[in-house]
Amino acid sequence: MVPVTYYVALSAVLFIIGAMGVLVRRNALIIFMSVELMLNAANLAFVAFASVNNILDGQIFVFFIIAVAAAEVAVGLALIVAIFRTKKSIDVDQINMLKG
Amino acid sequence: MMTIDLILFLILAVVAIATALGMLVSRNAVYSALFLVLNFATVAVFYLLLGAPFIALTQVTVYAGAIMVLFLFVIMLLGTDELPERKVLNWQKPMAIFLALVLMAEGVYLIFIQKSASGLINNAPGADFGSPQAIGDMLFNKYLLPFEVTSILLLVAMVGAIVLTGNMKGGQS
Numbered sequence: 043m044v045p046v047t048y049y050v051a052l053s054a055v056l057f058i059i060g061a062m063g064v065l066v067r068r069n070a071l072i073i074f075m076s077v078e079l080m081l082n083a084a085n086l087a088f089v090a091f092a093s094v095n096n097i098l099d100g101q102i103f104v105f106f107i108i109a110v111a112a113a114e115v116a117v118g119l120a121l122i123v124a125i126f127r128t129k130k131s132i133d134v135d136q137i138n139m140l141k142g
Numbered sequence: 143m144m145t146i147d148l149i150l151f152l153i154l155a156v157v158a159i160a161t162a163l164g165m166l167v168s169r170n171a172v173y174s175a176l177f178l179v180l181n182f183a184t185v186a187v188f189y190l191l192l193g194a195p196f197i198a199l200t201q202v203t204v205y206a207g208a209i210m211v212l213f214l215f216v217i218m219l220l221g222t223d224e225l226p227e228r229k230v231l232n233w234q235k236p237m238a239i240f241l242a243l244v245l246m247a248e249g250v251y252l253i254f255i256q257k258s259a260s261g262l263i264n265n266a267p268g269a270d271f272g273s274p275q276a277i278g279d280m281l282f283n284k285y286l287l288p289f290e291v292t293s294i295l296l297l298v299a300m301v302g303a304i305v306l307t308g309n310m311k312g313g314q315s
């Protein structure tokens with residue numbers, strides 16, 4: 043038997059790695075992948091708690107989160123392609139047109 | 143006493159963290175995407191261990207299959223797998239690592255010292271728990287409205303993606 047604490051700790055570690063990826067990397071695509079990693083970490087915590095409490099609602103939540111992530115990826119990648127067409131770069135430091 | 147469950151968990155946890163770090167540090171975006179595929183597959187195995195077979199297979203088909211293929215497609219379409227390193231904000235990287243360590247310390251405090259989550263994983267749930275039948279039963283009764291809203295969300299995302307990347311012939315550029 044594995045304590046649920048271990049799963050929550052693993053989920054926290056994956057979330058922190060994702061957050062660090064968003065802050066450290068400058069490639070918009072890798073920042074986006076890090077966001078996916080953070081969503082995945084949240085899903086892992088949901089499923090772990092669903093299992094420990096023997097309630098299925100957590101798994102339904104994960105199902106919805108996966109659907110929303112798929113929609114988010116479609117729109118986000120379309121935005122990145124549109125930005126690349128105008129700026130010829132997806133380095134987030136280059137996208138500073140709103141800077142005064 | 144190390145049970146087989148715990149050993150399996152530790153091996154998979156090491157793989158999950160190593161692939162996440164690999165995604166973080168790879169210079170080439172294609173390698174990052176492939177590391178992330180491996181990470182999603184590992185998390186799918188965790189779902190199987192946690193008694194969620196339907197969610198595990200959804201994870202493999204939707205995340206590791208559809209979403210990551212979309213990522214790889216865009217990386218190769220744009221040809222931006224490696225960006226030149228440019229330093230604009232020098233203090234940002236050490237600051238980010240420091241803040242991540244602070245967040246990690248808070249997490250360790252809450253999880254292991256305050257013990258805000260407790261209980262053991264039920265590694266022998268009922269045969270029905272997490273099965274497609276049980277998920278479907280809940281999805282189409284208790285969560286019918288969110289399910290329908292999700293379908294509209296997917297439609298909006300599809301229209302949005304087409305509008306953003308389309309050529310807009312006959313309209314303004």
